Amino acid sequence: MTKEFVVKKLVFNKLAKIMSDIKYKVIVGLEIHVQLCTKTKMFCGCALSFAQQPNSRVCPVCLGMPGSLPVMNKQAVEFSILAAMALNLEIARFTKWDRKNYYYPDLPKNYQISQYDLPISNKGYIEIPLESGQTKKIRITRAHLEEDAGKNTHTSGDYSQVDLNRAGTPLLEIVTEPDMNSAEEVRALAIELQRIVRYLGVSEADMQKGHMRFEPNINLAITKDGIEYRTPIVEVKNLNSFRTIERSIIYETQRQLDEFIETGKTLKMGNKSTRGWDDDKQMTVLQREKEEAHDYRYFPDPDLVPVVWTDEDLERIRKNLVELPIEKRKRFIDNFGLSSYDAGVLTDEKSLSDFFDEAVSAGGDPKRVCNLITQTGLKIANEKGCKVNELGFDAKALAQLAKMVEEGTIGASSANIVLAEMAATGQTPDAIAQAKNLIQKNDTAEIEAAVEAVFAENEQAVDDAKNNPKKAQKALGFLMGQAMRKTKGQGNPKLISQILNQKLGI
Amino acid sequence: MSNEILNLNLIEIAHLISTGEITSLQATQITLDAIEKHNPNINAYLSVFNEQAIEQAKKVDAKIASKQTIGPLAGVPIAVKDNMCTAFGTTTCASKILENFHSPYNATVIEKLLAADAVIVGKTNLDEFAMGSSTENSGFAQTKNPWDTQRVPGGSSGGSAAAVAARMCYAALGSDTGGSIRQPASFCGIVGLKPTYGRVSRYGLVAYGSSLDQIGPMTRTVGDAALMMNVIAGHDERDSTSVNADLAPVADYKADLCGQIKNLKIGIVTKFNEGATPDVCGAIKDAIAVYKSMGAEIIEIDMPHFDYSIATYYIVATAEASSNLARYDGVHYGYRNKDADELVAMYSKSRAEGFGQEVKRRIMLGTYVLSSGYYDAYYLKALKVRNLIRSDYTNAFEKCDCIMMPVAPSTAFKFGEKTADPLQMYLSDIYTIAANLAGVPGISIPCGYDSQNLPIGLQIFTPAFTEHKMLKIAAMYEKNTNFPKLPEMK
Numbered sequence: 001m002t003k004e005f006v007v008k009k010l011v012f013n014k015l016a017k018i019m020s021d022i023k024y025k026v027i028v029g030l031e032i033h034v035q036l037c038t039k040t041k042m043f044c045g046c047a048l049s050f051a052q053q054p055n056s057r058v059c060p061v062c063l064g065m066p067g068s069l070p071v072m073n074k075q076a077v078e079f080s081i082l083a084a085m086a087l088n089l090e091i092a093r094f095t096k097w098d099r100k101n102y103y104y105p106d107l108p109k110n111y112q113i114s115q116y117d118l119p120i121s122n123k124g125y126i127e128i129p130l131e132s133g134q135t136k137k138i139r140i141t142r143a144h145l146e147e148d149a150g151k152n153t154h155t156s157g158d159y160s161q162v163d164l165n166r167a168g169t170p171l172l173e174i175v176t177e178p179d180m181n182s183a184e185e186v187r188a189l190a191i192e193l194q195r196i197v198r199y200l201g202v203s204e205a206d207m208q209k210g211h212m213r214f215e216p217n218i219n220l221a222i223t224k225d226g227i228e229y230r231t232p233i234v235e236v237k238n239l240n241s242f243r244t245i246e247r248s249i250i251y252e253t254q255r256q257l258d259e260f261i262e263t264g265k266t267l268k269m270g271n272k273s274t275r276g277w278d279d280d281k282q283m284t285v286l287q288r289e290k291e292e293a294h295d296y297r298y299f300p301d302p303d304l305v306p307v308v309w310t311d312e313d314l315e316r317i318r319k320n321l322v323e324l325p326i327e328k329r330k331r332f333i334d335n336f337g338l339s340s341y342d343a344g345v346l347t348d349e350k351s352l353s354d355f356f357d358e359a360v361s362a363g364g365d366p367k368r369v370c371n372l373i374t375q376t377g378l379k380i381a382n383e384k385g386c387k388v389n390e391l392g393f394d395a396k397a398l399a400q401l402a403k404m405v406e407e408g409t410i411g412a413s414s415a416n417i418v419l420a421e422m423a424a425t426g427q428t429p430d431a432i433a434q435a436k437n438l439i440q441k442n443d444t445a446e447i448e449a450a451v452e453a454v455f456a457e458n459e460q461a462v463d464d465a466k467n468n469p470k471k472a473q474k475a476l477g478f479l480m481g482q483a484m485r486k487t488k489g490q491g492n493p494k495l496i497s498q499i500l501n502q503k504l505g506i
Numbered sequence: 507m508s509n510e511i512l513n514l515n516l517i518e519i520a521h522l523i524s525t526g527e528i529t530s531l532q533a534t535q536i537t538l539d540a541i542e543k544h545n546p547n548i549n550a551y552l553s554v555f556n557e558q559a560i561e562q563a564k565k566v567d568a569k570i571a572s573k574q575t576i577g578p579l580a581g582v583p584i585a586v587k588d589n590m591c592t593a594f595g596t597t598t599c600a601s602k603i604l605e606n607f608h609s610p611y612n613a614t615v616i617e618k619l620l621a622a623d624a625v626i627v628g629k630t631n632l633d634e635f636a637m638g639s640s641t642e643n644s645g646f647a648q649t650k651n652p653w654d655t656q657r658v659p660g661g662s663s664g665g666s667a668a669a670v671a672a673r674m675c676y677a678a679l680g681s682d683t684g685g686s687i688r689q690p691a692s693f694c695g696i697v698g699l700k701p702t703y704g705r706v707s708r709y710g711l712v713a714y715g716s717s718l719d720q721i722g723p724m725t726r727t728v729g730d731a732a733l734m735m736n737v738i739a740g741h742d743e744r745d746s747t748s749v750n751a752d753l754a755p756v757a758d759y760k761a762d763l764c765g766q767i768k769n770l771k772i773g774i775v776t777k778f779n780e781g782a783t784p785d786v787c788g789a790i791k792d793a794i795a796v797y798k799s800m801g802a803e804i805i806e807i808d809m810p811h812f813d814y815s816i817a818t819y820y821i822v823a824t825a826e827a828s829s830n831l832a833r834y835d836g837v838h839y840g841y842r843n844k845d846a847d848e849l850v851a852m853y854s855k856s857r858a859e860g861f862g863q864e865v866k867r868r869i870m871l872g873t874y875v876l877s878s879g880y881y882d883a884y885y886l887k888a889l890k891v892r893n894l895i896r897s898d899y900t901n902a903f904e905k906c907d908c909i910m911m912p913v914a915p916s917t918a919f920k921f922g923e924k925t926a927d928p929l930q931m932y933l934s935d936i937y938t939i940a941a942n943l944a945g946v947p948g949i950s951i952p953c954g955y956d957s958q959n960l961p962i963g964l965q966i967f968t969p970a971f972t973e974h975k976m977l978k979i980a981a982m983y984e985k986n987t988n989f990p991k992l993p994e995m996k
Contacts, residue, residue, distance in 0.1 A: 067591040069747075
């Protein structure tokens with residue numbers, strides 16, 4: 001549903017007069033939790049887990065048993081710093097751990113170890129690609145590290161069950177400024193962030209496994225009669241698919257517009273509310289009317305010592321920073337002349353973009369390599385459930401194939417057949433083209449003879465091509481096809497076309 | 507015969523067992539008999555591991571018989587305060603909320619005792635969650651002072667102190683958050699050492715005030731304390747606040763005891779040493795005179811922020827406690843109210859019924875000082891004052907090698923004497939609390955008796971991570987006097 005559609009619906013449904021002079025803009029900020037892919041949990045030696053036997057990946061520390069003490073996972077902190085660097089955040093040299101105190105059965109200590117006033121990083125931005133081909137910078141307020149809670153399961157009966165396998169899993173919490181103004185922008189940010197953390201190898205960012213959870217804060221800036229109003233902010237909790245993020249924002253936009261027109265309610269201290277996404281009803285539903293005056297009683301965790309980073313530490317971590325997807329995308333467009341769409345497809349995953357880069361470095365024409373990947377490579381990889389770089393041929397072989405097309409050794413359509421065979425057998429493109437008789441004929445005399453023969457058999461078409469402007473195009477195509485057939489499909493189409501034109505005198 | 511064995515100190519019994527002159531089984535059986543005889547009256551122990559202790563004793567005896575390498579505490583009956591987690595028996599913290607709690611793991615100090623081949627005979631009583639100065643806040647039993655059973659043994663490690671004094675073990679572990687090792691040691695006439703914060707691992711010590719808690723030995727002699735320190739001190743990678751060996755190496759405390767420190771400079775604050783009861787003041791004065799006679803120089807020092815230590819402590823410790831004790835909610839383990847029909851009611855009823863008065867008082871106090879709007883005025887201010895108290899020690903140690911003062915303003919008081927007024931109870935920790943805030947080590951050693959034959963303790967502080975020096979200074983006194991004496995056990 002687009003913005004225009006929302007407005008139209010309102011205009012026609014009920015409020016034509018009032019709406020006629022209303023303008024509005026949606027404002028969205030995000031709170032994002034990214035699960036880091038460390039070997040062990042944030043403060044103990046338990047392995048991270050998904051869908052394991054409940055309470056099987058636990059120890060006294062993540063169970064919060066009396067007397068147990070947390071020990072910081074250095075890898076998690078370094079992953080966070082790397083991600084923060086990629087998000088252009090300022091890295092704090094001194095950072096500490098705080099306890100966030102609240103009671104909930106999935107939180108075994110009844111406090112969460114988090115970071116309050118001295119997070120690992122502050123003030124950055126993420127550049128996101130938009131469908132228009134433009135990019136937009138979204139400011140990031142801060143990113144900090146914390147431990148995840150367990151999971152409560154509310155089964156039937158008068159009890160709930162607690163699974164603490166997830167408790168203590170390292171989470172990077174990223175908070176953005178309210179810089180997004182459409183569902184598309186929010187979706188683009190979510191996807192771009194997923195790409196970035198995957199490029200860096202700090203998170204698997206598997207949405208279905210809950211590795212990324214989004215909480216948009218949404219409200220509208222409405223201009224009516226030259227006065228700007230802000231609607232109360234709504235926080236939508238725990239969204240874990242790109243689709244629901246987008247839909248919840250579209251839904252909220254309309255709901256808040258409706259509500260404003262009906263009630264005139266505007267943003268005030270304390271009237272922020274919390275809603276959840278109901279996927280069956282495709283709508284947000286109210287969870288908490290007012291922002292509860294939560295007092296988390298943050299204070300420095302006396303069990304953990306503050307972390308101090310030196311220049312050397314940060315330089316060592318910075319060495320793991322890779323070219324980010326958006327930079328890569330720009331390079332593919334600017335240096336290789338790829339379309340924005342193709343560049344987007346190739347840079348979606350780091351392994352694919354690296355494979356592409358490697359093939360180009362090995363001498364493959366960028367556009368030809370791109371076409372081979374996007375037209376056939378991805379399709380086969382998809383069918384096999386693997387990545388293009390795992391299909392069984394290396395980037396050099398791909399470059400070789402692109403070269404053969406470029407040099408006219410094989411036709412573009414044959415190249416796709418060869419590629420499929422390369423994936424199946426791992427043989428070289430040359431060997432496959434030979435074996436399959438796909439090498440193009442570039443012998444001028446032979447092609448001339450074939451064209452002559454076609455002309456002799458199709459006088460009407462020759463005449464149309466020469467003298468009938470209305471039918472010339474069709475006739476030329478027909479003659480071209482016939483000539484191809486005469487060469488058993490092996491004639492170089494470029495050469496045939498050239499000779500055809502020459503002999504027809506056009 | 508059995509009394510003679512019971513009266514041996516830790517080093518002596520360890521030696522006799524290691525040389526095979528006494529078996530661990532004998533020593534353990536005699537100790538268990540003493541517990542059986544005296545504990546119903548003294549209530550030092552909350553739980554006793556009869557069978558397990560005998561089994562361990564036999565194992566150690568077998569090791570000795572087969573000439574295997576043995577640990578420094580081989581075969582010796584030892585007690586531990588019941589706020590240290592043991593994978594055997596219960597770990598109750600003397601709280602109803604953990605009445606039947608079985609820890610799934612051993613605290614680091616327990617692992618170390620076992621690695622030293624000690625025989626852990628039982629777990630001792632304490633003020634609930636180590637909150638108190640008399641052990642009267644125990645949810646289970648009233649520990650009596652072996653010197654006078656009308657009186658408290660001090661607290662919170664009152665059970666450990668009474669067990670050592672009454673010869674129901676040869677040494678015990680206590681924990682000290684504001685004086686909880688030193689004050690009961692003083693009240694019971696034994697040696698109690700609070701190590702520097704970070705010297706001994708806290709892993710498995712049920713937290714009260716995490717930035718203040720330290721485990722330490724309670725023994726009958728200074729040498730025994732040194733031997734215990736040899737076993738329990740050192741870095742533990744499971745406790746981030748335990749100090750790395752390269753920053754502060756662990757000494758051989760027992761070997762370091764030999765010899766004297768020449769030109770010892772003792773810092774005193776006259777007003778402190780005159781602020782206790784006349785008997786205590788006299789004993790401290792006499793003790794310092796003994797050092798003088800050994801050539802020590804007495805230097806008057808100034809500790810201007812010492813007076814704020816109780817106020818500061820009751821903000822820092824309770825703030826940490828309010829968070830540390832949040833986990834006892836009836837959800838995962840411990841006491842749960844069975845009638846609650848929803849979550850919040852289950853939380854509040856379980857906690858209201860499971861915790862005792864003093865624990866609830868401190869949780870409320872700590873919750874309050876961390877609350878939004880009060881944090882800066884209380885908690886943050888307290889942290890600043892804490893730094894000033896730390897600097898009081900640092901500045902003092904520029905002028906002297908050690909500081910001496912009483913452990914407590916009075917000797918052991920009677921049951922109920924201070925329970926009505928918590929502030930009076932808090933004030934009994936006036937001399938001990940500052941060391942926890944500053945993190946410096948302190949030791950309490952017997953230095954005399956009052957008119958009612960109740961023991962008096964001398965407290966000695968040295969700079970952080972100089973326990974070896976502190977023990978040596980304490981040993982100098984012990985060698986030149988006829989302390990300690992032990993209470994008669996009928």
